[in-house]
Amino acid sequence: MRKIRGLVLGTVFCTAILFAGCGGTKVSHKTPEAVVKSLISAYQNQDGEAVKKCFGLDLDKKTDDAVQKEMNYNMKYFEAHEADKVKFEKADTLGTADKKKLVYVWYNYEVEIKKEIQEVPALSFYYVKEKDKKYYAVPAKDVTDEMSQASRENYQEFVKTEDYKKYEKEYEAFIRKNPKYENSLQNKFKELSR
Numbered sequence: 360m361r362k363i364r365g366l367v368l369g370t371v372f373c374t375a376i377l378f379a380g381c382g383g384t385k386v387s388h389k390t391p392e393a394v395v396k397s398l399i400s401a402y403q404n405q406d407g408e409a410v411k412k413c414f415g416l417d418l419d420k421k422t423d424d425a426v427q428k429e430m431n432y433n434m435k436y437f438e439a440h441e442a443d444k445v446k447f448e449k450a451d452t453l454g455t456a457d458k459k460k461l462v463y464v465w466y467n468y469e470v471e472i473k474k475e476i477q478e479v480p481a482l483s484f485y486y487v488k489e490k491d492k493k494y495y496a497v498p499a500k501d502v503t504d505e506m507s508q509a510s511r512e513n514y515q516e517f518v519k520t521e522d523y524k525k526y527e528k529e530y531e532a533f534i535r536k537n538p539k540y541e542n543s544l545q546n547k548f549k550e551l552s553r
Contacts, residue, residue, distance in 0.1 A: 383404070383406050383408060383409055384397065384400050384401045384404045384406040384409035385397070385400075385409075386401070386409050386412045386413055388493035388494050388495065389493075389494070390494060391452055391460045391462045391487035391489075391494045392450035392451065392452070392462055392464065393494070394413055394487055394494045394495060394496055395413075395450060395462045395464045395483070395485050395487060395496060396447055396450060396464055396466075397409065397412075397413050398410060398413040398414075398485065398496050399445060399447075399464060399466055399483060400445065401413055402433045402434055402436075402437040403437050403442065403444065403445045403468075405434055405437070405438060407430060407434070410430050410433075410434075411430075413495065413496045414426065414495060414496050414497075414498055415488075415490065415493075415495035415496075423498075423500070425498070425499075425500040426498045426500060429498055429499050429500070432552075435548060435551040435552055436548055438551055439544055439547040439548040439551055440468045440470060440479065440544065441470060441471075441547070442468035442469050442470045442479070443469050443470070443471070443476070444469050445466045445467065445468055445469065445481075446466060446467045446469060446478065447464065447465070447466045448465040448466060448467060448480075448526075449464070449465045449522060450462060450463065450464040450465070451463060451522075453484075453510075453513040453514075453516070453517055454509055454510075454512075454513040455509075456486070456503075456505050456506040456508075456509030456510070457503055457505050457506050457509075458488070458489075459486040459487060459488045459497055459506060460486065460487045461484060461485075461486055461487075461506075461509065461510050461513050462484070462485055462486075462487050463482055463483070463484050463517065464482070464483050464485075465480065465481070465482050465522070465526055466480075466481055466483070467479060467480050467481065468481060472537055472540070477533065477536075477537070478529075478533070479530075479533055479540070480526055480529045480530040480533060482526060484510065484514070485497065486501075486502060486506055486510070
């Protein structure tokens with residue numbers, strides 16, 4: 360009886376572990392900031408299906424060429440960093456245009472350089488739309504002139520904030536410590552894009 364119970368519990372435990380690893384990137388549509396973080400995580404995890412979910416795309420339909428190109432570019436850019444993971448620092452809404460919210464997220468790529476884990480600060484900006492009480496990132500092809508103009512104005516205000524100044528200081532400190540990182544990243548990206 361103990362052997363059978365042990366076998367059953369062992370099987371249940373192994374099955375739970377297998378299914379836990381098969382879920383892909385978790386996508387949250389609860390807030391504008393959550394969906395942008397989900398998008399960044401999906402790119403980091405090279406999870407194209409999760410990226411499409413963040414954009415609110417139908418998984419059963421062919422993806423628009425412009426959106427697919429944007430996805431491919433970002434997947435390769437994240438891959439070029441060779442980061443073990445990304446760690447989120449901050450996310451917030453900067454403004455609204457054309458009924459869409461402009462969200463920034465500050466995150467750090469955790470990379471190994473000279474046998475030491477270091478954090479590479481990064482910022483991403485996305486417009487987010489609301490549909491049926493869920494939030495979705497807006498692909499670049501759907502950003503209107505009005506949204507572009509508003510994002511420039513919001514960015515000009517954002518660079519005056521303490522958050523941006525702190526980000527800039529941390530990025531500059533990383534580059535001083537790793538002066539060849541940007542060139543190396545650019546070369547890796549070009550190689551992956553061939």
